[in-house]
Amino acid sequence: MKSTSGKGSTKSIDRHSFEPAYMQIARTISEQIATGAYRAGDRLPSESELCTGFGVSPMTVRRAVNILVERGLATAAQGKGTYVRSLALGEAVFRLREMTDRWYDGSIDVRLLEASIAPATARVAEVLDCKPGERMVYLRRLLLRDEAPLMYHREYLVYDPRRPLVEAQLRITSLEGLLESAGGEGFPRGNLTVQAVGLSSEAADLLDLATGSPALCLEHVFYDFSGRAVSWGWFLCRPDQFKLTSWIGAPEASGGGR
Amino acid sequence: MKSTSGKGSTKSIDRHSFEPAYMQIARTISEQIATGAYRAGDRLPSESELCTGFGVSPMTVRRAVNILVERGLATAAQGKGTYVRSLALGEAVFRLREMTDRWYDGSIDVRLLEASIAPATARVAEVLDCKPGERMVYLRRLLLRDEAPLMYHREYLVYDPRRPLVEAQLRITSLEGLLESAGGEGFPRGNLTVQAVGLSSEAADLLDLATGSPALCLEHVFYDFSGRAVSWGWFLCRPDQFKLTSWIGAPEASGGGR
DNA sequence: TAGTGGTCTAGACCACTTA
DNA sequence: AAGTGGTCTAGACCACTAG
Incomplete structure (x- = not known):
């Protein structure tokens, strides 16, 4: 020493x-x-x-x-x-930014697969504070890198004609924009969940994986100023591309010896 | 207002x-x-x-x-x-503690399946700073709650007779103890990774799931005071029991109204 | 030039722990 | 009683931004 x-x-x-x-x-x-x-x-x-x-x-x-x-x-x-x-x-503390930073070179392509207005299903009404049948905005996106699929994103939004939210959402064409404003633009609060899931056949086809194969699911719910849940969505991520990493303890100190 | x-x-x-x-x-x-x-x-x-x-x-x-x-x-x-x-x-910031706290009521049973000394495989030597064939401590554990499997843990440790590490490891019978000292007791630094994986038939059998079904994998590598990687292991967690959650934005403020 | 945040000083009082 | 960390004061100087 x-x-x-x-x-x-x-x-x-x-x-x-x-x-x-x-x-x-x-x-x-x-x-x-x-x-x-x-x-x-x-x-x-x-x-x-x-x-x-x-x-x-x-x-x-x-x-x-x-x-x-x-x-x-x-x-x-x-x-x-x-x-x-x-x-x-x-x-241990995992920061989502460290996972997404890998893709911040702008080479991600955001492809809007669907944007529609549909009545809320029972499941949607359960998560978002609305009644079954209420009009919802429904969005589906596929994110690619060099034509290779990375993430599949689905999102439900409580429809509010006073809010120009949908138009802003439709203009999103970059991952940066999507992560900055997925559902939550203008909202003060949100909840995120990460878990492992098996892919449905629809998602698996889009991600070029086998049905039932593992994927990382990032789920998000956003709340408005009155505490009402108004946005629900989730990213299904290819497990080979998305990991959360974290360091614990003392930072690297040039190896003690030197 | x-x-x-x-x-x-x-x-x-x-x-x-x-x-x-x-x-x-x-x-x-x-x-x-x-x-x-x-x-x-x-x-x-x-x-x-x-x-x-x-x-x-x-x-x-x-x-x-x-x-x-x-x-x-x-x-x-x-x-x-x-x-x-x-x-x-x-x-978003995910804290592992928030996931593990759910199990801190002491009802977790840690079952040591195997504790042996074996030569390092090429893969182990690649992760830990050692030569293939070097003597390694190999541990396998199953964690249960009410006889239901929750996590399967595998771990490799560089064998050091000067270190009473192994004996301490063998005495671990609680999840608290395992999370406090899994591999890293006495080490200053570690790296953790969370990803979605498909279960091998061995792991699936132990966790009472189907082969290839999704699971959350928490991988850990620990380093000693000279920066050498000396411990490598991972927890395979039932996806229905383990999620990472996080809040972003302003904390709950009794709903804006009131 | 005025206002902002970023850093820092040289103390103070308090609650707590240990002896 | 002595030492510890937890909080707080009432300033100071600096770098930066804007008009």
Whole structure:
């Protein structure tokens, strides 16, 4: 272990760096966790110790420690101290953006398969706050990349002639646009669900897969300002193209050795 | 709209509440977003305006605004202001804990099916930083609830006689323990992946499903302090029992009306 | 130039834990 | 009683944006 990264060392921060002091402190400590200078269960230096060690004010050191706590690397116990956490699968956080970013090069083609107005089925009325038979907007889209199908999207919208929602929806031709505004444009709240499903024959044909084969289903429900569910839809995604990934614990710290 | 929730009102905070001032401010603003007092694209009051409006210091109001930004409800633009964001699917964050919490009532039974030492296959050596043929710990577990299978877990560990890892692993009999320490006990870093897969006949038999039927696969790789991949495993989860859910946008605000 | 958010200071008081 | 983290103050300087 390099002496400069020892846990007791007074590693000072670079006041002229573009990186804020609180971030330098958070990074320094997380690197010490990554390299084993601090291990799971160890108590980190108290905030006052870190203040003198880094030569900053309490608020700055506190902000750094909060970052470690938010990342799940440490837990703070009032009156006791701040302790390094051990890894726990349950702490994992998956961000949809990391999955969709792979396709943000604009090469995705959005093909509108159907746009119609139809009465709500019992199932639709159950999910959306409406009566069976009420007029609904029904949309079906296929998303492709180099002519190869990636996702099949279906969506139901409560029909509201006052809202120019449908026209905006029909103009969507990019994945970015679809993810930004699928159903939820202008709504304050939504719920998402990810699960594994078996493809219906219709979806399987469109995705060029076998009926019943596994796919990732991203379901979304949006609510209006009065709390009413007004949009319901789901993406069926080819499982070879869509995975959620997440890192837990300390960020990569150039491998400890170096 | 009630006048007390209007956007220009000087809604004061309760100094004697158990809820900190910064949280009251964040909640107040997010409720105003939920009910439509502020809409997507609107500029929120400046920090100095919020300071005078709520009667708190700049740091307190800043902390509240930061919470809104972290939740994805607003974006802060230096020199311009803070603006309400529109919903975007890409901002969704899924927490594994919310899926596993359903089973934290202790009614899960962990059954160790196999614990052996075997040479690494080419595939294992490819994922873990080891040579084909190197001695590996191989574990297979079945997790049940009321005798009904929920998850099938397989795991490979680089064998290290200095590490009492295996013994600790064998003692795991609860889901909590497994999720806390599956492979990663004492390691600083791990990677997780969630995807949809089709079940092998072996896994399907154990999970009481049909071969090839869809399942949610949670894969995990853990790294030691030198950055070496030393643990690889995955949970195959019954799709009817395991979903990832997430809320985006403003939290539920008692339905706008009231 | 005025206003905005981003960072930081040097304290303060409180609740909590441990001894 | 001493030490810890949790909250909050009342400012400060900076970088950035706009008119």
